[in-house]
Amino acid sequence: MCGKKIDGRKIADKKEKILKKKIDKLEKPPNLHTIFAGEDEGSKVYLGVKNRGCKRVGIETETHQYDEDVEKEVLIDKIHDLNRDDEVDGILVQMPLPGDIDGKKLIQEIDPIKDVEGLHPKNLGKLMIGEEEMIPCTPKGILTMFDYEDIQLKGKEICIVSHSTIVGKPMSITLLNRDATVHVVHEFTDDMEQYTNKAEVLISAAGVP
Template structure:
């Protein structure tokens, strides 16, 4: 039995970062403009700290300015909102990202809505959400957009394919469905309360797994030859007391049925940060009314 093609997010994201770096260099040389990304971290969540360090490293690598603001866990909401207001007005900052989750004293939705939509590189502001849903020019959430780029790279034209998105979050599930609709897919959004979920998934040419439950999507749920994009990142314990990262798909089963699949780690994860850099570049170009290479 032939196993599925492994979709290499590390390879694709490296190429995307190279293209971004070329555009950033051109902006600096010809326009004397350097895209700037501001990342705000509130508290000391270990996973968030790792993400912020990685974002800073990748931002600098492509030639952008990186502005990291680290605030104590007990920071009042109004203090964070004041910082965001200042970043909105700062001409050196073209993209703003507030690392989630936030401490309980801070209303995350209020923070998201305080960010200038033109600088909302997470794509979570209601203005960008509405533009995406209506087919307008939006800053698109990074993980769904990265997933779409991997699908296009592997499958080419997605028009007419049946796609099932398992998960309905505002961060991945809903924007992923909107992106697939824009590609002229026939889209079903499924979730934990979907009746006969395995049968729903089994109809799909494309399966997007974004539920946050390790190994939930089994191999026998899949149509032979389908393409699986596993967005899940779950840390599970090994028998020896160590831990490992796994996705929402039972990989060892799925790889024997699917035509192609993203691994965890090394699939969608690297694409998220690459698309954050892409959004920062796009935001900078739009703020300065500069046309970019359409491949971005």
């Protein structure tokens, strides 16, 4: 069966233009505050991409950077300060964090309203019952591509190659909310091809080609 690969970059460019027009009409531009700890090179690259993307559409960014040996309590205190600040619109904790700091625990400290990644347990819980107020970023982007290409998901057999908290799990929930038949496979799945080959839609987010 010959498949179709969706050009996400082209769709993103169009969405950026629409978003910029909306932001330009606001009295005050929204802002995003990022907690960044350590020296992970991959995280630095991602942070730069994210900040440049925000700049293109008119979102102000501020990075709160900490050394590799920062204590977890220092990061939590900063998150609480940002939660209380009415001038702060969105908060993001850049992963991975150094040492044995548990990123999931830090995300739980973010005010769910300011959780731009949609990974706070309250936001994920709402997703489970079909209240999609804050869909995690990658699943939201994938749904946007489906909408743009007018791909009907109801009844479709869809395979997701990922069971991560940031992609695979929330992606499966959003698809179930749209009445798709969902198969989730990962590195421990036996005979993965039996699922990927029969899928009408394949979503791969395994981090490898």
